[in-house]
Amino acid sequence: MNNKLGWFFTSPYIIFTVIFFLLPLAWSLWLALTDWDMMSPNVNFVGIENFIDAFNSPAIRASFFVTYKFLFIFVPMALILSLTIALLVNSLPKFKGLYLVGFFLPYLSSGVVTSLVVNGLLSYNGALNTFLRDRFGVNIDWLGNPTTALLIVSFMIAWKMSGYYALILNSGLSSINKEIYEAAAIDGASGFTAFRKITIPMLYPALYTVIVMAVGVSFGIFTEVYQLTGGGPNYATNTWQMEIYNQAFVNLESGYASAIALVAAVVxxxxxxxxxxxLEKWGESNGWS
Structure with missing residues (x-):
């Protein structure tokens, strides 16, 4: 009876997993072994040819490197922004919840809408370039330069996610016993020393969560790149997701796109x-196990 009751209560999750994860995964595996273009009634089995082509494609390798560029730019940027917000809010005497909600609001905004606003702001006739031309006589092609395009997309996503991450970090900060800081102050520890020796190590569970979540986000960047740069300039922002989209819906090579998606998922x-x-090794060195 207990087993039946347990299966009954877990059945919604099991059904959800089967319909929205296992079946699409099986479909993707089958599709990756074909050359179907999603339009033709004929489906040809090509085996692992799509995977071989993906591994040998310079465009796919380039998109992998771009994704890792976003990883190494976005994750530190998001971590610094969210930690700064959490520390500032945690130091406030009151209305902490109100400020956290304010910083959290960008997370609720649509990525499409945010991208359109940023695109309008940074366009040739946008507010920023108009100001720079009128005051300093310079005009910067923000989204036409590979370096600035990477930085802008990374910063926009970091701005969007930092409020959410700050909620997690603020919860971790609130759980640190204030007596530890008082004892450190008595021993002559400066504010920076207390931050480095107490706050960061004690904040490990929250930092672990935020970093892993941010890494996951960096591997799934699509909307902002699609809206702002389309993967350009010169494929400088062409992530895995953009390459999968282009192969599936622009080139109509759904089997090849599915193979790329599976390789990207494994990586x-x-x-x-x-x-x-x-992160776990770092946590163990600070007494977390």
């Missing part, structure tokens, strides 16, 4: 696993 899983191991 993402392995990358997150490595980062988690590094």
């Amino acid at each position: 993402t899983f392995l990358s997150i696993g490595v980062i988690k191991k590094v």
